[in-house]
Amino acid sequence: MKLAIYSNNGAQSKAVVALFKEKLAERNTDRIVFDDEHPDVVISVGGDGTLLGAFHHYADQLAFVRFIGVHTGHLGFYADWQHFEIDELIDSLVADEESRTVKYPLLEARVRYTDGREERVLALNEAAIKRPLGTLVADVYIQGELFERFRGDGLTASTPTGSTAYNKAIGGAVMHPSLEAIQLAEIASINSRVFRTLGSPLIIGSHEVIRVQLENDGAAVTLSFDHLSKIASNIDWIEFRVAQTKKIYCIYICYMDTCISGIVSNRVSSARR
DSSP, X not given: OEEXXXXXXXXXXXXXXXXXXXXXXHHTOSSOEXXXXXXXXXXXXXXXXXXXXXXXXXGGGTTTOEEEEEEOSSOOSSOOEEGGGHHHHHHHHHHTOGGGXXXXXXXXXXXXXXXXXXXXXXXXXXXXXXXXXXXXXXXXEETTEEEEEEEEEEEEEEOXXXXXXXXXXXXXXXXXXXXXXXXXXXXXXXXXXXXXXXXXXXXXXXXXXXXXXXXXXXXXXXXXETTEEEEESOEEEEEEEEOXXXXXXXXXXXXXXXXXXXXXXXXXXXXXX
């Protein structure tokens, strides 16, 4: 097994990484080797932000890479291992318990620029398009049919596992992470006697595509994919769909036998607190 460690710069995370390498060396096993370029398993040490960073770092190898989250940060909904469970983690790695691997749907965003260029980006939590100044005006199409004209601050598309993140903060619905679907939610939409939007989250299946056609007035918009963002002023449209590529999320230990529903239950209970 080829292993890579992706860690944040926190003191506790560095200590956990050092302890992990020390304990792994004590096992004197040749079944695990370190390979940062083409790993089979990536261990993320930190919080959810660190795992998102690891996901995008190895986004071109998702078909081959499994992820394990070790929680040392403030938010650890994706991290099923605690920092004091290093011995159990190494036991699972040595045993290579691949049967405890869970796959979650990803979001694919396809961006078309006015000069004809296209960009394809995968997101684990969500993608968002917002206008920092003024009102975002866009036509929303579903499977090529006009659904509505949107006016407001912006729109987000989220995965089931990302539905309890930014999506929930703006009034989106919580989805079970095993569903093959994505969700479109509005950010501060304008609803009056003149302008109307759906005003609620919209969930579509894996066979459907949402296209957001921007009113091209040359104004800058902000595009974000998970923790990554950029500003652009030449976007023609952006499409959202369930990605054909699935992120393989490796859970070698299940505190609950229901590993999949664990993320939802943990996030909802934390949000209620």
